[in-house]
Amino acid sequence: MVSHVAVLALFALLVSVVFAVLQRDEPAQQLRLGALLFAGFVGTGVVLGWLMLVFPIGS
């Protein structure tokens, strides 16, 4: 069975890599921006997940 969190993390990783490489030229800067974007994607997903638990749709 596929883990939804793993899919979220994989999506965040792939998109972060592409954005970081597009936006920065130096590898160190790419790594930094990529890590920031990845953390932002995953963090936002987790926060939205908890909000949906507190405020379920249709309640």
Add this chain to the structure above:
Amino acid sequence: MRATTADRTRVPDIPAAALLCAAWLVPGAGHLWLRRTQKGVVFLVVLPLMFAVGLALQGRIFPFQLSQPLVALAALADLGIGAIYLLAWVMGWGAGTAVAPTYEYGNTFLIVAGLLNLLVVLDAYDIAVGRK
């Protein structure tokens, strides 16, 4: 031998139409042609991988149905990945399994891979015309 900054900023004289076609057909090809090897290799690996994950998650490659505007837009986004889309269409991949729990995830991977490749194409064009 490491490329100097001057080497990297020197852009080969390439017809814009040829560059746009190559960059769209093969993700990263535009950057590789412009000697942005590191970026080109990353796009060449990551974007097809993302498309493949979308197919593995049982996502659907949407058909061009003008009667359903959202489906047509999704098809346009899928087409952004270039030759891989055409290959998948010829091979009959991406039928999609709507009842699979990962169906929407798969669609998201497929659509975003195509849209990201369009961004990569625009970036290659900007480099070629000297904007970057």
